[in-house]
Amino acid sequence: MAGAVRGTLVARRRRELWLGIVVLVVLAALPFGVGNAYLRGLIVLTLLYAGLSQAWNILGGYCGQISLGHALYFGIGAYTSTLLFTRLGISPLLGMFAGGGLAGFAAFLVGLPCFRLSGHYYAIATLVIGMMAALLAANWDFINAAQGITIPFHGESWANLAFRTAILPFHYVMLAYAALIWFVAWLIEGSRWGFFWRAVKDDVAAARSLGVSIYPSKLAAAAISGAATGIGGALYAQYIGFIDPDSTLDLSLSVLIALPAVVGGIGTLWGPLLGAAVLIPVQQLSVAWLGSAAGGIDLMVYGALIMALALARPEGLVSFFHIRASRGATGHG
């Protein structure tokens, strides 16, 4: 019995990995089918959010800790790599890992007090810490306060991860990022930690009685999730070429990072990508088409879409493909 369960689990994980490789190949070929520069930019942004939301999903989906403050880790990643480049001349190729490391450490520090809180208390505490960081950053002269930092451009270069005219390089950079975080989530699903985390999410008391140490489990999930988000922040900074507290630390960004995973399917491998593929184009295109002509309609469309998707597909968009969130022993149906 146990052997059979194990067998189907291994087979399913192998299928997921193959599917991942197929999707990766299709996405790698995608720019050759899309000539329009605007659409290419849209795809780059979608891939970035697919990666960011998967990073959020590691803590929010697999471990069940709904963070509304992930912009903090994004901002730390963006500012660290940018400051290392503008002040010390260190390439963002290295800087993004420094930013990721620092963001992961920050997530660990935030977790120390916050994982003593549960449910809504946790969500609101992460929201408040995120807002606090945004407010302090906007008043901190060392990082140019609210004016933000423009990243100087010295020509197209892989060494500095700087491209202003070519979009193709960033397509592959963001694809590599999204694929990396997807692979981390895939590894977690099959690992001891993954089972611990899902047990923590499904039933804290039962998990504890089975000997899962809750607190360290959550801290580990937070650190990995924060580090992955920080790398995304550094990549965003290189892509846009300008960062300020509004665009890298705001509460709305925290929500935008969480939303694709929730709409696509929280705690699933494919939810963040599916959610990003629907939400990011809808949001960007409605701003582009409707935002200028009649301000506000873009927000109405976006809000109505979120309401409709949440009500029509509570399990997320993945349920269209008959994929369920993988759970511990308590899987339903």
Next chain:
Amino acid sequence: MSAALIAQVALGGLLMGLVYAVVAAGLTLIFGLMDVVNFAHGALLMVAMYATLLIHRATGLDPLLQLPLVALLLFIAGVAIYRGLIARTLAVRVNAGMVQIFVTFGLSIFLVGAAEFLFGSDFQSINNTLLGGRTFALNGIILPLPLVVSGIVALLVFLALALLSRTEFGRALEATREDHEAVALIGIDRDRVFGIGWGIGTASVGIAGVMLANFYYIAPDVGTNFALIAYITVALGGFGSMFGALVAGLIIGLTEALTALFIDPALKQIGIFVIYLAVLMVRPRGLFGRL
């Protein structure tokens, strides 16, 4: 810095805290009743402020006299939101908590967008009101009259909510809060209680909106900051606790005013955040939280 100035700032902060407390009261009432955090709460405050503005423009009726009318309108809006959206989220079997968060969050974005579409994103205000421009002076302490009256109205709202809990409906509310399923056995219609609970919750935020419209600017995203403070107030006081919302609102109003006075107006929210986080480290469920 004179003692009178400090007292004046502190009193002003406490009065603003009463307004924060009323906004939080609606949020905590709905949460306590059915475990739903309403992320459209700030947008509903904004709706109440625009309603006040439009009625003022159309009829010239003073905001203060509009209180019962706008409260009734927001009550109806609350019942409609429950019937149209929230009742559906309660039927969801998986991810119910996330669905509730994101349905109310989507509603919030929708309402802000609708306001921007209808009224533009410019700041507006209501001039020539009964209270506008007047002050209240006592022993050298001068306070704006709209703020003083807002504080009094806020206390009346809390009194009304306290009296409500003694009525037949209040007991049905309490019973439904205790056990959603069992109340059906004693003839309480759960859907009706939830619907009226939403009505009362949004009517409270409506009253806060009318009072704020007397002295605060009106814009599509005006609710965002008040909602943020309301979430902190509710978490500080304890989710579901009405008394906690009142105490936490006062603490937050006072902290905000004193931080602005002694440290830096630009950092006034930092004071709130620090107090909130400090309390939560000692009391993870807020000051008076049961849940």
